[in-house]
Amino acid sequence: MAEITVRNLHKEFGVGADKIVALDDVNLDISGHVFVSIVGASGCGKSTLLNILSGIETPSHGQVQITEDGRPAAKGYVFQAARLLPWRTVMDNLLFVQKDRSEQTRARCQRYLDMVQLGDKGRKYPGELSGGMQQRVGIARAFSTEPDVLFMDEPFSHLDAITARSLRAELQNMWQETRKTVIFVTHDVGEAVELSNRILVFAKGGHLADDIDMPLPFPRDVADPEVAVAKANVFRTFEQIGALAVS
Numbered sequence: 142m143a144e145i146t147v148r149n150l151h152k153e154f155g156v157g158a159d160k161i162v163a164l165d166d167v168n169l170d171i172s173g174h175v176f177v178s179i180v181g182a183s184g185c186g187k188s189t190l191l192n193i194l195s196g197i198e199t200p201s202h203g204q205v206q207i208t209e210d211g212r213p214a215a216k217g218y219v220f221q222a223a224r225l226l227p228w229r230t231v232m233d234n235l236l237f238v239q240k241d242r243s244e245q246t247r248a249r250c251q252r253y254l255d256m257v258q259l260g261d262k263g264r265k266y267p268g269e270l271s272g273g274m275q276q277r278v279g280i281a282r283a284f285s286t287e288p289d290v291l292f293m294d295e296p297f298s299h300l301d302a303i304t305a306r307s308l309r310a311e312l313q314n315m316w317q318e319t320r321k322t323v324i325f326v327t328h329d330v331g332e333a334v335e336l337s338n339r340i341l342v343f344a345k346g347g348h349l350a351d352d353i354d355m356p357l358p359f360p361r362d363v364a365d366p367e368v369a370v371a372k373a374n375v376f377r378t379f380e381q382i383g384a385l386a387v388s
């Protein structure tokens with residue numbers, strides 16, 4: 142079981158008058174195979190936290206521990222853009238991040254391409270695919286290493302609404318199937334409500350303004366009144382912390 146423990150996590154950028162406190166002594170516990178979304182206004186520290194959790198960024202001070210059944214957890218990351226290597230085929234982009242190139246590994250990569258409906262595109266180059274397809278490859282690549290914890294930073298924000306909707310459905314299916322722990326940063330409250338077991342609402346500096354349990358069954362229908370109520374709860378917190386422009 143994955144355990145994420147964050148203690149007194151602090152991150153500053155710049156010095157003197159230019160100093161910005163992105164994370165101000167953040168404390169957080171995430172446990173189990175959960176899908177956790179982090180929402181909050183622009184600049185509240187969501188990406189900084191994700192970057193520190195995933196090891197891309199180092200904290201100014203504080204501790205982060207991420208384990209799976211007591212051992213250091215394997216991590217995966219999905220960015221806003223797919224960041225594929227354009228000179229490698231789709232299959233080679235997946236193989237590139239694997240420990241070996243055995244037949245078994247290749248079959249695993251193929252399985253994840255199948256899951257994102259791109260099973261027949263392994264020989265294509267990224268430039269031959271649409272933006273949504275490339276993002277699908279990025280998601281398949283992240284899942285294909287079978288990490289214990291997957292960090293996703295607004296993976297659908299550059300996509301059109303219809304593509305984003307179908308990718309959310311695919312992500313949900315993959316999560317149900319693999320039961321990875323997913324930490325998902327998004328601006329989109331509807332997206333968080335649709336996908337998550339738990340929603341963390343951040344105020345400035347990564348302060349936790351709300352921690353909302355989402356026990357509704359999957360798949361969730363946006364027209365369902367319970368989903369609407371869950372969404373309203375998040376927006377109410379946004380309003381309380383001044384993260385929502387209301388007149």
Ligand SMILES: Nc1ncnc2c1ncn2[C@@H]1O[C@H](COP(=O)(O)OP(=O)(O)OP(=O)(O)O)[C@@H](O)[C@H]1O
Nearest residue numbers: 154155161162163182183184185186187188189190
């Ligand atoms: N590399 C950096 N150098 C200087 N300041 C930074 C850097 N990265 C982030 N910041 C600042 O830290 C604060 C938190 O940024 P962060 O990107 O974590 O917020 P966010 O909630 O993810 O925002 P958004 O939703 O707009 O992506 C912001 O004030 C931002 O300008």
